[in-house]
Amino acid sequence: MSKGSLKDMALETLLVHGGHKPDPATRSLAVPIYQTATYGFDTVDEMNASWDRTGLVYSREGSPTVYALEEKLALLEGGEAALCASSGMGAICSALLSVLKRGEHLLCSEEVFSHTGVFVKEFLVDKMGVDVSYADFRDVENVMQNIRSNTAVLYTETPSNPSLGLVNIQAISRIAKENDCLFIVDSTFAPPPIQRPLELGADLVIHSLTKYINGHGDTLGGAIIGPKSIIENIHFPGMPCFTGACLSPFNAWLIMRGMMTLDMRIQRHCENALAIASFLEQHPLVDLVNYPALPSHPQYALCQSQMHGMGGGIVSFWLKKKIGGLELAEANKKLLDSTRLMTIATSLGEGCTLIQIEHSGMIRIAVGLENKDDLLRDLSQALDSLAG
Ligand SMILES: Cc1ncc(COP(=O)(O)O)c(C=O)c1O
Known part of the structure; x- marks a missing residue:
């Protein structure tokens, strides 16, 4: 009041x-x-x-x-x-x-x-x-x-x-x-x-x-x-x-x-998304990562000035065009099917981390509010499944 x-x-x-x-x-x-x-x-x-x-x-x-x-x-x-x-x-x-x-x-x-x-x-x-x-x-x-x-x-x-x-x-x-x-x-x-x-x-x-x-x-x-x-x-x-x-x-x-909790939630979404984007960017099976708060993003400077350096809760990325015997579409599907914590769903901005494949073949993660190490472990084991 x-x-x-x-x-x-x-x-x-x-x-x-x-x-x-x-x-x-x-x-x-x-x-x-x-x-x-x-x-x-x-x-x-x-x-x-x-x-x-x-x-x-x-x-x-x-x-x-x-x-x-x-x-x-x-x-x-x-x-x-x-x-x-x-x-x-x-x-x-x-x-x-x-x-x-x-x-x-x-x-x-x-x-x-x-x-x-x-x-x-x-x-x-x-x-x-x-x-x-x-x-x-x-x-x-x-x-x-x-x-x-x-x-x-x-x-x-x-x-x-x-x-x-x-x-x-x-x-x-x-x-x-x-x-x-x-x-x-x-x-x-x-x-x-x-x-x-x-x-x-x-x-x-x-x-x-x-x-x-x-x-x-x-x-x-x-x-x-x-x-x-x-x-x-x-x-x-x-x-x-x-x-x-x-x-x-x-x-x-x-x-x-x-x-009422928007401010706190956004901070957590951004922290978790930055951790996931940084992890993906150095992963050998990943071709390209889009995340505005990564220095490699072409508009990183604009993110710093316009978005107060906060990249938001969405990370999108491309797997390598061929992984072992898998074509991109097969690898995408296997990656999503192998996640245990991330849910295959289309939306964003909620507590649960959601993952989906775009029509273009890019993968979009709507990063949620879970513990970031749990999310990283989930993504890491799902990527490992592609090599096996
Ligand atoms: C950028 C953007 N604008 C608008 C919408 C539409 O919102 P709603 O699903 O609430 O109609 C979406 C849905 O994903 C969106 O991503």
């Missing part, structure tokens, strides 16, 4: 106190789960007043539990306002459908989460008539060269999924401002304390709350954070309301609870 402004407080304090006010009806200190579809009133005037004041008339349009999470998220990223959605994809689709018009140009990063890429291509381009082209956002010049007179939005992830390329948020923000475009950053792989895109000039930051922010692998969620004027337009007349991609009060509550 906090009686004053939290604006200038440190991250750990914001994570504990942000959005947590005693419930006005009961003084419950934990934010209650308002598990209701609708709200009842004694008079029409009361209903209209509630609509104007708080938007609390129907849960697809607003919920006090979700509002509390949105307040916490806005503090987390240093934005004026936040809007939650039922998943990261709900947030991405809501943002892009709301800020783009037919005939406007979206300049999209070449490497984005696969479903974001499919949505852009198959819905925005093929069905909605948005003009889309792609640029290598790691290269500031390449972004500049691809701006057109009708460019309305620049969209990227950093670090990107799954190759962990970094985008210089400050430099691209400058280009966006000079060209009167909106710059949207999906920062799912690097939540605070790693980076805060709005402070570096981005207009909107997006998170899949499913990942690190909730951190417990037990719910989906998404959020868009930024200036009040843009967030209000995405909210109404906007997307979570009309597509129904709104966050449920229970899921908002779980995410808020998970967020």
